[in-house]
Amino acid sequence: MNTIPTIKKLGTKLTIFSIIIAVIPILTLGMVSTTTITDTMEIQAQQKITNDLKIAENIVNNKIEKLHVAVVHTANAEETVSALKNGDSKKLKEMAKLTKESAGADFVTIFDNRGRVIARSNNEVIGDYELPNLIKKVLNGTEINSIEMLDEETLKMENLENDVEINISKTYNSADVDKSIENKGMALVSIKPIKDHDGNIVGAIVAADVLNGDYTVVDKVKEITGDTATIFLEGLRISTNVQKEDSRAIGTLVSKEVYHEVINNGETYYGRAFVVTDWYLTAYKPIRNSEGDIIGMLFVGTPEKPFITLENNIRNQSIIVGIIGLSAALGVSLVLNRKITRPLEELKKGAELVSSGNYNSRVEVKTADEFGELAKAFNKMAEEIRISHEKLKKHAEELEKSYNELKELDKMKSDIIVIVSHELRTPLTSIKGYVELVLDGTMGPITESQRKCLEIAEDNIKRLKRLIESMLDLSKIERGELEMNMEEIGIKHFVEKILSSLKPLADEKNINMNHDVEDIAIKGDKDRIAQVLTNLVENAIKFTPINGNIGVNAFKENEYAHITVTDNGPGIPEKDLCRIFDRFYQVDSSAKRKKGGSGLGLAVCKSIVEAHGGSIWVESKHGKGSTFHILLPLNQDEV
Numbered sequence: 001m002n003t004i005p006t007i008k009k010l011g012t013k014l015t016i017f018s019i020i021i022a023v024i025p026i027l028t029l030g031m032v033s034t035t036t037i038t039d040t041m042e043i044q045a046q047q048k049i050t051n052d053l054k055i056a057e058n059i060v061n062n063k064i065e066k067l068h069v070a071v072v073h074t075a076n077a078e079e080t081v082s083a084l085k086n087g088d089s090k091k092l093k094e095m096a097k098l099t100k101e102s103a104g105a106d107f108v109t110i111f112d113n114r115g116r117v118i119a120r121s122n123n124e125v126i127g128d129y130e131l132p133n134l135i136k137k138v139l140n141g142t143e144i145n146s147i148e149m150l151d152e153e154t155l156k157m158e159n160l161e162n163d164v165e166i167n168i169s170k171t172y173n174s175a176d177v178d179k180s181i182e183n184k185g186m187a188l189v190s191i192k193p194i195k196d197h198d199g200n201i202v203g204a205i206v207a208a209d210v211l212n213g214d215y216t217v218v219d220k221v222k223e224i225t226g227d228t229a230t231i232f233l234e235g236l237r238i239s240t241n242v243q244k245e246d247s248r249a250i251g252t253l254v255s256k257e258v259y260h261e262v263i264n265n266g267e268t269y270y271g272r273a274f275v276v277t278d279w280y281l282t283a284y285k286p287i288r289n290s291e292g293d294i295i296g297m298l299f300v301g302t303p304e305k306p307f308i309t310l311e312n313n314i315r316n317q318s319i320i321v322g323i324i325g326l327s328a329a330l331g332v333s334l335v336l337n338r339k340i341t342r343p344l345e346e347l348k349k350g351a352e353l354v355s356s357g358n359y360n361s362r363v364e365v366k367t368a369d370e371f372g373e374l375a376k377a378f379n380k381m382a383e384e385i386r387i388s389h390e391k392l393k394k395h396a397e398e399l400e401k402s403y404n405e406l407k408e409l410d411k412m413k414s415d416i417i418v419i420v421s422h423e424l425r426t427p428l429t430s431i432k433g434y435v436e437l438v439l440d441g442t443m444g445p446i447t448e449s450q451r452k453c454l455e456i457a458e459d460n461i462k463r464l465k466r467l468i469e470s471m472l473d474l475s476k477i478e479r480g481e482l483e484m485n486m487e488e489i490g491i492k493h494f495v496e497k498i499l500s501s502l503k504p505l506a507d508e509k510n511i512n513m514n515h516d517v518e519d520i521a522i523k524g525d526k527d528r529i530a531q532v533l534t535n536l537v538e539n540a541i542k543f544t545p546i547n548g549n550i551g552v553n554a555f556k557e558n559e560y561a562h563i564t565v566t567d568n569g570p571g572i573p574e575k576d577l578c579r580i581f582d583r584f585y586q587v588d589s590s591a592k593r594k595k596g597g598s599g600l601g602l603a604v605c606k607s608i609v610e611a612h613g614g615s616i617w618v619e620s621k622h623g624k625g626s627t628f629h630i631l632l633p634l635n636q637d638e639v
């Protein structure tokens with residue numbers, strides 16, 4: 001598994017931290033501003049679209065108003081009323097034509113008080129009924145100013161059937177229609193009752209401006225808002241300012257979704273739409289007739305591009321500002337890094353020099369800040385180290401001198417011991433031989449008091465011999481001249497043999513000797529190990545009171561044989577515990593005199609045990625007895 005490498009360099013860490021610190025506000029600012037800009041742009045676009053719709057509606061209303069003004073004028077004219085009363089359809093046709101012209105309408109038709117057509121601007125035919133539902137309402141006194149759907153029959157009677165006709169082209173996902181030509185028309189209409197002087201309704205007049213293929217409304221929208229506008233008859237585009245190739249993009253159908261939302265549900269639809277070549281923000285608002293029925297839609301669309309361009313410009317500028325900010329942060333952090341890491345580098349170098357023994361080296365940081373203070377403290381410390389080092393060096397030299405002198409003295413002492421011991425051994429052996437000769441009667445009979453004297457002399461000769469041998473042993477061990485015969489020693493049998501050889505000595509004081517020894521083997525020099533154990537058990541017998549107890553145990557402990565010799569003698573005072581293994585050390589010299597001994601036995605034991613790679617120590621409670629412990633390595637061939 002790959003682990004992320006730890007950043008070790010302070011400079012790198014500082015740079016990373018400063019970048020993070022710079023990036024967080026820049027990113028936050030960028031995100032907040034982008035969201036704010038996007039939201040603002042969306043609101044603006046929405047407002048623009050809503051505004052466009054209002055403008056388009058106003059234009060439509062203005063056109064209806066224009067029709068209304070003309071219709072009111074004709075309806076109120078004396079000539080119209082009298083012509084109606086006289087049934088003068090010729091005059092009325094003239095009036096209709098004039099009204100059509102002044103209203104900018106596609107047709108004007110005048111009705112009598114029973115709802116029959118009495119004059120048409122576009123046709124000679126009269127006497128029929130047209131727009132019966134609307135006319136009926138008007139003859140009841142209502143004025144109508146609205147957008148209405150005109151059926152094929154009405155349009156035919158007004159000679160407009162060819163003008164309104166639009167070929168329907170179906171596209172993918174367009175609303176369902178089961179015809180290929182639209183014959184109906186959508187028109188702005190103004191209808192007004194005509195009243196005589198007494199207020200009686202004598203007829204009605206209608207002026208209509210057909211929207212199919214008429215682009216004045218949509219072009220006006222374009223002129224005012226610069227945006228796209230389309231009028232739909234139900235789902236069919238009948239008037240638009242969108243150009244497709246060289247003509248207007250009419251005859252196509254709205255999508256199913258929009259149709260459903262606007263025509264079926266009567267809701268205004270807002271959304272994005274792809275119109276001819278570009279994306280638009282769009283709104284489709286239902287068009288209702290005077291009955292409140294939905295007969296079509298008014299569409300306005302504003303291209304998304306300017307908003308997106310503005311948004312992108314602002315975003316790009318934010319990015320540029322961000323990059324500049326980041327670069328500035330990086331630059332500042334690099335300068336700071338140099339200011340921080342340089343003195344640190346200096347201090348590091350200085351510390352390395354001092355630690356490698358160059359106590360005269362000093363760091364050069366001269367700033368007045370904390371680094372300067374640190375450098376001063378460091379230099380002071382280095383100076384103190386240098387002084388201490390000088391002192392230590394001097395002491396070490398003195399110590400070395402003393403040590404060499406001591407070593408020399410020690411060697412001399414050791415040489416003297418060896419020489420003296422050797423010189424003493426020969427005459428001692430001779431003395432011993434003569435004393436034995438006299439004692440065993442070879443030189444003739446001796447008296448009892450002479451025997452006693454000679455036995456004391458023999459004891460002392462033996463003691464002296466042991467002392468000399470111990471001294472020689474120690475010298476040999478120290479000089480590394482002690483020859484050791486390493487062999488496997490079965491501890492159990494070995495201990496038992498030593499104990500049985502010492503039994504007579506123990507019996508003299510009626511001392512009970514127990515042992516509990518595991519059957520384990522060590523590797524060592526039999527004579528030397530026997531010397532150690534014998535010494536310890538002899539000491540134990542020596543110091544244990546009459547009828548006392550001695551225990552020898554041995555067991556395996558890790559890779560060692562752990563042997564203990566325990567007695568219930570007087571014990572050793574705590575202050576002496578650490579010294580009894582020193583040469584010639586005896587706990588109490590007056591007691592020593594009584595017990596005999598030279599103070600060399602334990603020193604020899606320690607040297608032998610350590611020469612075997614083991615250790616020896618004692619545990620004792622004054623007045624309660626002592627336990628001597630030995631650890632000797634087990635025979636590795638067996639382990």
Ligand code: ADP
Nearest residue numbers: 539540543571580586587597598599600601602
């Ligand atoms: P020594 O030949 O005098 O016995 P050792 O080196 O064997 O010399 O012992 C040093 C001293 O340690 C002894 O003089 C004695 O005071 C003390 N000592 C040794 N073994 C025991 C023991 N089992 N109990 C009490 N004291 C002991």
